[in-house]
Amino acid sequence: MAVTQICAALIFLMVMGGFFTVAADDQARSEIRFAVAAQFPPYESRNEKGQLVGLNIELGNALCAQLKVRCTWVDQVFAGSIVALEQRRFDAIMGMASTPQRRQLIDFTEDLYPLTTHLVARKDSGLVPTVRSLRGKRIGVLAGSNREAFAQAQWAPAGVIVKSFWLNDQLIRSLVEGDIDATLQGTIEIREALLDTPYGQDFKFSGPAVVGEQLGNGVAIGLRKSGAALRDELNRALEQLKQNGEYLRITQRYLMEEKPSAMSGRGDGPQFHSGASGLSFSEVVRVGNTLYLSDVLGLDERRNPVKGGAPAQMKQAMSILRETLERHQSSLAHVVKCTLLLTDLDDLSQVNEVYLSYFLSDRLPARSVLSVRRLPRRALVAIECIAVTHDQEEPRSQAISLEESTKPPATK
Incomplete structure (x- = not known):
């Protein structure tokens, strides 16, 4: 009692x-x-x-x-x-x-x-805000910030080194002195803290604005x-x-x-985004909220087709396509039309199996398949797509979970 x-x-x-x-x-x-x-x-x-x-x-x-x-x-x-x-x-x-x-x-x-967020790095770094570009690099963020939460959830599990700082002044000093390779910052505050100062002449915004639920x-x-x-x-x-x-x-x-x-980059005219230097075409052309992507091949860092035949090349091409879309505020879930180009239609069943693993079953884009005699770099398969951009975090495709952590960030 x-x-x-x-x-x-x-x-x-x-x-x-x-x-x-x-x-x-x-x-x-x-x-x-x-x-x-x-x-x-x-x-x-x-x-x-x-x-x-x-x-x-x-x-x-x-x-x-x-x-x-x-x-x-x-x-x-x-x-x-x-x-x-x-x-x-x-x-x-x-x-x-x-x-x-x-x-x-x-x-x-x-x-x-x-609020917008950008990756800031040295002008000659070649870095862009993707896992593929930043793997093994040191990215500075402010402790307890939304940028720390994003970097820890999306980049750290894939091998990006995330370094947290208690004070933004310490972070900026580490970037200037080369102790970190880049920083994730708010657009206006990084201009005031670095880019518009004498110390910021060698630095720039690297790639488009970074978007994500944690930001x-x-x-x-x-x-x-x-x-x-x-x-x-x-x-x-x-x-x-x-x-x-x-x-x-x-x-x-x-x-x-x-x-x-x-305004999510909306403009009156087309915006042309080049890819690697020396190419005779744009990687992406944006008109309003529509992205027109050039052919993507399954090439390695030396611009050679990856080994393993058409399925391996298709997997590499889809990975590159996904990263390209993310750099331009889109995703595989926002692709509306694709065209597959194959040098051998007998490879279609294996290529199709890889292709389908990257899309949700209820968000399959419209698609065409073309047989071609030859592709650049003697590749076996290529893909080109049309997509739309998003203003908020999109539904994740099944394939994203292969390289990105879906667990909640440890920060607030």
């Missing part, structure tokens, strides 16, 4: 504790305490007088003014911000990518602004799951700032470089 009474008392205390926590988060407020990691200009940093400046600071102050509350900024190391939020050291995290992994732990407002598409304000009232207040204030023009006044000075990426 005593045990039953004790258990009942514990349950009562837990319920009441949860009630008081929710009540504390939902009560009328006179202040919002925002966590800030002041090392990311132009989003958030300190000027020569030690004053907080940047896009996130201006937006946070504007939201507080709209809500008629005091805005208090709390310095916080970014990597520990979610734990500190749960420990109630502050009310909200200002400027955090809203990803599915983080949404399992905390709540988020509507996105404040879009997210936008930056929002992170809150405790018990803070629904504060979330709703901030969302209403954000909408009011957009309606009265204050949001545009603040953001237009910072976000000009994000707009093309936020």
Whole structure:
């Protein structure tokens, strides 16, 4: 009987504790305490007088003014911000990518602004953001960031060396000094931190924007799951700032470089993307959201057909095709039409078996098969495709699991 009474008392205390926590988060407020990691200009940093400046600071102050509350900024190391939020050291995290992994732990407002991510490396490195290009290379990321989560989940299992840094300044210094080969960074912040400085003249964006579920598409304000009232207040204030023009006044000075990426590269005319130097054609031509890909052969790094006959060459060609699509914000799940070219139609059954293993059974592209007398480099098979791009993370094909880890990232 005593045990039953004790258990009942514990349950009562837990319920009441949860009630008081929710009540504390939902009560009328006179202040919002925002966590800030002041090392990311132009989003958030300190000027020569030690004053907080940047896009996130201006937006946070504007939201507080709209809500008629005091805005208090709390310095916080970014990597520990979610734990500190749960420990109630502050009310909200200002400027955090809203990803599915983080949404399992905390709540988020509507996105404040879009976010794009690029690989940055030396101009002569030849690196692009694919597993094949980065295998064995050292890629720097900020500890606890969405880029760390992406790199650990998508690249590390395939042999890419992911190095995490507590401070972005340390990361940039390691890149300049050659201790790492590349870094995964937000488009605007890496311009401010490196590319637009004298130290950044030898570096550039390598390949197209990197996309993935772990990266997210936008930056929002992170809150405790018990803070629904504060979330709703901030969302209403954000909408009011957009309606009265204050949001545009603040953001237009910072976000000009994000707009093309936020529109997923849509343009009025075709965009021509060359492949290896010396080729007489483009690897990919993009018109709107449609990608037209040139023939892909199953060649090795020396541009020779891989050994093993038509099936082995087809597997290599499909692997190259997949990586090409990923570099251009697409995937095998977004291929709409393919043409197979074979020098011997007797190879079709074996080639077809490989081909089908790379597509989901309910997402098979339209297809044609052509018999040709000869292919470049004396290859036995080639494939050309048309695909569309995606704005969000796509369904994964069956073959992606062969080289990429599907386990959740270990970071927040």
